[in-house]
Amino acid sequence: MIGLTTTLAGYRAAAAELSGRVRLIAESGDIVAVSGDPSGLDIARRVTERGVRAVIIDRPRLASDDLGALRATGVAVILNRPALRADDAGDASPSTTASAVSVQAHVARGALRGMLTDAVGWGRVLAAGPLALRAAGSEGGRDGGERAVLADLTAPGRTGVALIASERLGTRGEARLRATVVAPERVDVVWSDGVALVTRSTRAGTLAVPRRWESPERLALRRALAALEGEAAIDDVDDWNHDAGIARAILAAR
Amino acid sequence: MIGVGIIGAGPGVAALHLPTAARESDRLRVVHISDGGSGHAVDLAARVGARHSTGIEDLLADPAVDAVVIASPPHLHAQHALAAIAAGKRGLLCEKPLALDRADVDAVIDAATESATTLVVGTNHLFDPTWGRTKHHAAAAGRVRTISITASLPPNGRYHDVVSDLAGTGAPRSAPDLSVPGVAAGIVRQLALGLLIHDLPLVRDLTAGDPEVLFARFVTPIGCAVGFRVGSVLVQATVALQPDGADALWRMAVTTSTDQFEVEFPPSFVHGGSAVVRVFTEGGVETAYPPSPVDGYVQEWQAFADALAGDGDGDVDGIRSDAHFAIAVADAAAELVGGAGS
Numbered sequence: 001m002i003g004l005t006t007t008l009a010g011y012r013a014a015a016a017e018l019s020g021r022v023r024l025i026a027e028s029g030d031i032v033a034v035s036g037d038p039s040g041l042d043i044a045r046r047v048t049e050r051g052v053r054a055v056i057i058d059r060p061r062l063a064s065d066d067l068g069a070l071r072a073t074g075v076a077v078i079l080n081r082p083a084l085r086a087d088d089a090g091d092a093s094p095s096t097t098a099s100a101v102s103v104q105a106h107v108a109r110g111a112l113r114g115m116l117t118d119a120v121g122w123g124r125v126l127a128a129g130p131l132a133l134r135a136a137g138s139e140g141g142r143d144g145g146e147r148a149v150l151a152d153l154t155a156p157g158r159t160g161v162a163l164i165a166s167e168r169l170g171t172r173g174e175a176r177l178r179a180t181v182v183a184p185e186r187v188d189v190v191w192s193d194g195v196a197l198v199t200r201s202t203r204a205g206t207l208a209v210p211r212r213w214e215s216p217e218r219l220a221l222r223r224a225l226a227a228l229e230g231e232a233a234i235d236d237v238d239d240w241n242h243d244a245g246i247a248r249a250i251l252a253a254r
Numbered sequence: 255m256i257g258v259g260i261i262g263a264g265p266g267v268a269a270l271h272l273p274t275a276a277r278e279s280d281r282l283r284v285v286h287i288s289d290g291g292s293g294h295a296v297d298l299a300a301r302v303g304a305r306h307s308t309g310i311e312d313l314l315a316d317p318a319v320d321a322v323v324i325a326s327p328p329h330l331h332a333q334h335a336l337a338a339i340a341a342g343k344r345g346l347l348c349e350k351p352l353a354l355d356r357a358d359v360d361a362v363i364d365a366a367t368e369s370a371t372t373l374v375v376g377t378n379h380l381f382d383p384t385w386g387r388t389k390h391h392a393a394a395a396g397r398v399r400t401i402s403i404t405a406s407l408p409p410n411g412r413y414h415d416v417v418s419d420l421a422g423t424g425a426p427r428s429a430p431d432l433s434v435p436g437v438a439a440g441i442v443r444q445l446a447l448g449l450l451i452h453d454l455p456l457v458r459d460l461t462a463g464d465p466e467v468l469f470a471r472f473v474t475p476i477g478c479a480v481g482f483r484v485g486s487v488l489v490q491a492t493v494a495l496q497p498d499g500a501d502a503l504w505r506m507a508v509t510t511s512t513d514q515f516e517v518e519f520p521p522s523f524v525h526g527g528s529a530v531v532r533v534f535t536e537g538g539v540e541t542a543y544p545p546s547p548v549d550g551y552v553q554e555w556q557a558f559a560d561a562l563a564g565d566g567d568g569d570v571d572g573i574r575s576d577a578h579f580a581i582a583v584a585d586a587a588a589e590l591v592g593g594a595g596s
Contacts, residue, residue, distance in 0.1 A: 102479075148400050172536070184497075184498050
């Protein structure tokens, strides 16, 4: 039985949904789930000295260096990115090299950086490789106003990703992201209200991939278990570093 | 009844213009079709009881031809438009693009204005009734922030086959030799003026200013991706042909400071109603509006007939600005692709 230490409600529920393998313990669990803000990282740093083997970072809002330092302690680091779940990414993985990918997002004011990181991540997944930033431009954002960004990214094999994203004036409301693979088998991902809908279209018709009903927290906990049991190599931090780094570069463009 | 002559006898005329003209047969009648030497005009003309010829001279000299549809190859549009105006024809419906450079655009517009010749350009997405509805929503939804166009298009022949019984349409293209300098840039310019031209007038509808192209890429097997800025609006357009791809996708997504709109246009050539628009509001409400039974092609022919009947309000300044805008995007995109050797 693996011990999970967390104060986050979503992971307590996830433990109950995996009660055959996981039990909640007050401290020093094998797995610790923390919030993705700097306070959560402080907690994670402290508990790694007490034998913790895996850390789940929930909805990361951290600098890349912070996560790298945590990983350097030897623990497995699993990131819960609800807008870019590992299972959704698998569902959307293109069957052939894409001709092109377009990613478009619309978010509440102040939420662009986080969503842009996931939007770059979708570009990386759908272009099937790490991306390089070729060009970028942005509008707005002065005096706290809403921003819009546009970027041209390229993956090995020269699949290009056109990424465009903007903030709404209001600070409330859900984000909406759409990513499309232009290829003989077209793939379309729409993420809104916390759910990704993936469709795959060929000349024969369109397949709507079944919705993933598992909570993102339960998925993250299962991935942490798999990492501990040696069933999966988790490279969430590398992916995060890639996505966050490019997002930062796009946001720096004028 | 207005007599119409059609310059051009290719698949677009067989699959699009003749079937669409038939829907306006209470006001217009095709009386003459000419080809550029292919001989295809003979068969097409016989089907509609029209005369046929090769070249444009006989058609323009035909007194039964009151108005002209220009559906010749794009590099001949301006030349044929000027000839039709010089021949004293009452009106022109010119396929997009009106011309391939600014000087030719201005020459055609100036000649049409001076002679009071009716001029309609076949920008079917602009004529789509759904576009008017979308503009109405966008005007009430704050500032436009981004426009994203994504099109994945199977061969035209797939749609020619459901609106025409002419054999041999939509011959497969051979792959371009991108190692030859200028080929990729030339294709990107051609695609900007042949495919992006569908939506560039719509972009101009929502923006103000000249385009500043930020990036451009050739897309395999045939396509392009272009990113640009117009005023404070950012725009990306990715279009590619997919020889064995899924049913056509042609989507324009517009975000404003409050809402998002997604407009999905029907495939080219078919008559299955207008585009569909979905609106996503800040409060999480999604609204899908039903399509109109009238599509952009029918609407452009109706506009042509209305204008010839004196009911239209020909917007030649708008046509000029749309054409200049598209050429500016095409030129800058081609320069970037050529310069980068992409």
